[in-house]
Every structure is written in C-alpha cells, then in structure tokens.
Amino acid sequence: MISGKFAITLHILTLLSKAPEDFLSSDYIAGSMNMNPVLVRKEIANLKKNHIVESKEGKNGGTRLLKPAAEITLNDIFKMTFETVTFGYSKNEPNPECLVGKQINQNLGNLYDDINQKISKQLSEISLLNFADTF
Amino acid sequence: MISGKFAITLHILTLLSKAPEDFLSSDYIAGSMNMNPVLVRKEIANLKKNHIVESKEGKNGGTRLLKPAAEITLNDIFKMTFETVTFGYSKNEPNPECLVGKQINQNLGNLYDDINQKISKQLSEISLLNFADTF
DNA sequence: TCATACTGTAATAAAATAGATTACAAATTT
DNA sequence: AAATTTGTAATCTATTTTATTACAGTATGA
Numbered sequence: 001m002i003s004g005k006f007a008i009t010l011h012i013l014t015l016l017s018k019a020p021e022d023f024l025s026s027d028y029i030a031g032s033m034n035m036n037p038v039l040v041r042k043e044i045a046n047l048k049k050n051h052i053v054e055s056k057e058g059k060n061g062g063t064r065l066l067k068p069a070a071e072i073t074l075n076d077i078f079k080m081t082f083e084t085v086t087f088g089y090s091k092n093e094p095n096p097e098c099l100v101g102k103q104i105n106q107n108l109g110n111l112y113d114d115i116n117q118k119i120s121k122q123l124s125e126i127s128l129l130n131f132a133d134t135f
Numbered sequence: 136m137i138s139g140k141f142a143i144t145l146h147i148l149t150l151l152s153k154a155p156e157d158f159l160s161s162d163y164i165a166g167s168m169n170m171n172p173v174l175v176r177k178e179i180a181n182l183k184k185n186h187i188v189e190s191k192e193g194k195n196g197g198t199r200l201l202k203p204a205a206e207i208t209l210n211d212i213f214k215m216t217f218e219t220v221t222f223g224y225s226k227n228e229p230n231p232e233c234l235v236g237k238q239i240n241q242n243l244g245n246l247y248d249d250i251n252q253k254i255s256k257q258l259s260e261i262s263l264l265n266f267a268d269t270f
Numbered sequence: 271t272c273a274t275a276c277t278g279t280a281a282t283a284a285a286a287t288a289g290a291t292t293a294c295a296a297a298t299t300t
Numbered sequence: 301a302a303a304t305t306t307g308t309a310a311t312c313t314a315t316t317t318t319a320t321t322a323c324a325g326t327a328t329g330a
Contacts, residue, residue, distance in 0.1 A: 006222035032233040058327025059275045087141035098167040193298020194304040
C-alpha cells in the first residue's frame, strides 16, 4: 500500500490553480475528490507549512495559491508528501553476522538514492501549470 | 507503507548469487534476514514463477539460481515485485461531475507511466551481479 | 451583534494491508 | 523408515491509512 498524499495534494493544487484568485473551501475540494474534508485540511496544513498556499478562516474562508502555478514544480509536491521513493526495506533488522545481512540496508539505500535523484530531476521539469493544463 | 517484497527478493537473490551451485534452504535465508521462513518461501514461489530460480524439495533441498547473476537485472526483480511505481491514487472514485475529478486518475497514470519508464531503464542497467559485488 | 460558515486540530474508530505464525501434506535423501 | 525440506492454506497480529466526530476559534455580513 502507498499513501495517497501525493495524489491528493496534487489534486488540491490543480483545483486551486484553476481559480487562483478564489479561496476554495475544504468542503468544496473534498467534494471533487469524494473524500473527507478533514483529510483535505490536513494536506492543506502541509501545503501551508511549505508556503505554497494560504488559508483564510471564517465565513467565505478557504485556501488559495500563494504563488503562480508555473512556479510550483511536481518535485516540490513530491518532496513535501514523500520523504523519498523507496522500494522498501525488510521490516526486521537483518542478521549482522551475515555478510549480506550486515550491508543490505546500506546498499539498498544507495540504490534508492540514485533512483530518487532521477525522479526528482524528472519531476522538477514539470510545473503545476504544465500538469493542470492537461485537464 | 510500502511492502518489502523488492528488498526481500533482492536479499534472497544476493544470497543465492554468492553460492550459485548450492541449494539454500528457506530457513537459512530467513536467518540472514531475520524473518519468517514461510515469507521467504512465498517470495521464492514468485521467483520460480518467473523462472529465476529452481527449488528442490526434501532433505537437503532448497533453492538456487537458474541463470547467472550477470543475466538478471534489477528491473527484472522490480517487475516481478511491483506492478509499477506510483505515488498513489486517492482511495475513492473522484467526482465525475468535476472537470478535474473526472480526469485526475488518467493524468496521474500518465505521469506515473513516464516515471516508470525512467526507473525501469535505470534498473535494467544494473545486474544482480553488479549489486551483489558491492558486498 | 449575532447567526452562519469556515478553518484548525485532537481524539477515536474503521478499513486495508503487511507480516508472522501454525499446521500439515508431499517430496527427497540417507 | 526417519529426518529434513518445500508448498501452501488458514489464521492471527501489527501497522498504516483513511474516515468520522467533535468542537473551539475566526471572519463575514445581514
């Protein structure tokens, strides 16, 4: 299983980018995604922490982008919703008596680092605007 | 969360590659990984389905590689343990009345396809032998 | 000013997935 | 024949993800 944070966040931002002046409510956004508004607000909290959006409380409140969609890359979104891509580690500590067990996590980490660099490069070449324009 | 299938399978194969003549038991392998032998046998079942290893039942039985470690790529392992890399989809069907909701999964899928191509290319350039040689 | 409509956030529950364990039949070796 | 190992099903436990409930705080505007 993989958490839907990236997909949810990108969905939120796509909606916001389509109406950059307006404050959209978490309820409206949740309606487009068919999910609970509280979860939307949680992802928005993360976006705020990263200075991508601002929110206004109270009646007619909601959330809007803090900067143009052209200046937000999918890599920015990736970084704030995943630490890294990994293909996983074994859950338990491997046996340190074993040559392979002793080093496997280090070597997997190196491999995953390389992959992440490539993914980040690719995602940094796509802006939110690029993505939103495909709708 | 992400399943450890890739990491577990790669660990198994690394061990097998270090003793390509011998049949290693699931119990021995599980010892190196500090995990349950039944789970090891399940991943081995997957490897057998993909003609990467063969097993022998009975006393002194176990598993060994069917082909040289140089001829197995990390992409082969990736393909048999993950369908694809995704950064996830929202769990629920999005709202088909919404322009964004209607298309989001398609557009995410396209993005993920592009990423998978790059990852596959990168992984196909690393053989099991290459990986095992770093131990 | 007061009802309304929002956000923010904590606490808890439910659902889904991953991993561990148990059990035992079948196969092979010695 | 005894011992060892795979193969696999069934079940249980742990962990993670998602949903829900609840409510305090804030802004709007009639």
